[in-house]
Amino acid sequence: MNALRTSGLGKRYRQRWALREATIAVPAGARAALVGPNGAGKSTLLNLAAGLLTPTTGRAEVFGRPLETAAVAFVAQDKPLYRRWSVADLLRFGSATNPRWDRAAAQALLSGHDISLRERVDRLSGGQRTLLALALAVGKRADLVVLDEPLAELDPLARLQVMSVVRELEATVLLSSHILADLAEVCDHLILLGAGRVGLCGSFADLLSSHSATDLEDLVLHYLRNPEAVR
Numbered sequence: 734m735n736a737l738r739t740s741g742l743g744k745r746y747r748q749r750w751a752l753r754e755a756t757i758a759v760p761a762g763a764r765a766a767l768v769g770p771n772g773a774g775k776s777t778l779l780n781l782a783a784g785l786l787t788p789t790t791g792r793a794e795v796f797g798r799p800l801e802t803a804a805v806a807f808v809a810q811d812k813p814l815y816r817r818w819s820v821a822d823l824l825r826f827g828s829a830t831n832p833r834w835d836r837a838a839a840q841a842l843l844s845g846h847d848i849s850l851r852e853r854v855d856r857l858s859g860g861q862r863t864l865l866a867l868a869l870a871v872g873k874r875a876d877l878v879v880l881d882e883p884l885a886e887l888d889p890l891a892r893l894q895v896m897s898v899v900r901e902l903e904a905t906v907l908l909s910s911h912i913l914a915d916l917a918e919v920c921d922h923l924i925l926l927g928a929g930r931v932g933l934c935g936s937f938a939d940l941l942s943s944h945s946a947t948d949l950e951d952l953v954l955h956y957l958r959n960p961e962a963v964r
């Protein structure tokens with residue numbers, strides 16, 4: 734079963750395509766790393782997968798269902814949570830708006846990282862805000878968690894904490910980052926974008942063996958240096 738399946742997915746802004754003909758499949762339970770140079774279309778793909786952008790072409794399905802009916806959580810690059818609210822306000826909002834809300838699971842993640850329910854969101858550190866966004870995804874019982882560069886700008890300890898939570902999530906994960914070493918630790922699948930097109934898509938194991946690459950960095954750098962040679 735595929736958690737995320739897109740076919741011919743594309744997004745155009747005026748005359749310019751940010752993403753073209755993206756056909757990908759992410760199996761249920763996978764942790765997929767989304768990689769590519771600046772401007773390759775990663776955020777566009779993540780926003781489309783989370784249902785936050787309307788595609789110009791094609792479509793995306795989560796567990797065979799249209800995005801509108803799927804349980805997808807999005808952890809945005811700038812984590813624009815309601816900054817003036819307290820953590821407890823956000824949990825209450827979740828339970829008021831979602832009948833499937835799992836308050837205990839969300840609260841367990843927060844208390845495991847010493848995040849007080851009384852704290853205001855704008856007083857949390859970047860790492861704590863990312864953990865809060867992940868707690869909300871857990872509370873939502875999301876089937877697919879989409880994270881746009883969640884590790885950027887985090888100090889080493891916060892990065893380790895976020896990576897360990899992402900590794901333990903029960904949902905399927907789609908995560909973008911430029912830090913290949915982190916992705917190699919957390920993920921088992923790769924989607925590589927170049928100039929708005931999907932260059933590679935598959936499990937690390939299959940891609941490494943079919944391209945005779947030693948590790949993720951070797952594979953990705955080889956592609957980025959010579960995109961035409963790698964398919």
Ligand SMILES: Nc1ncnc2c1ncn2[C@@H]1O[C@H](COP(=O)(O)OP(=O)(O)OP(=O)(O)O)[C@@H](O)[C@H]1O
Nearest residue numbers: 746750751752769770771772773774775776777778
């Ligand atoms: N709202 C928008 N209006 C116009 N062009 C846009 C818009 N959003 C993205 N683009 C363009 O689409 C292309 C892909 O952008 P996107 O943000 O998806 O890339 P990215 O791979 O996430 O980049 P980065 O690694 O720098 O975050 C870029 O050329 C960008 O300028």
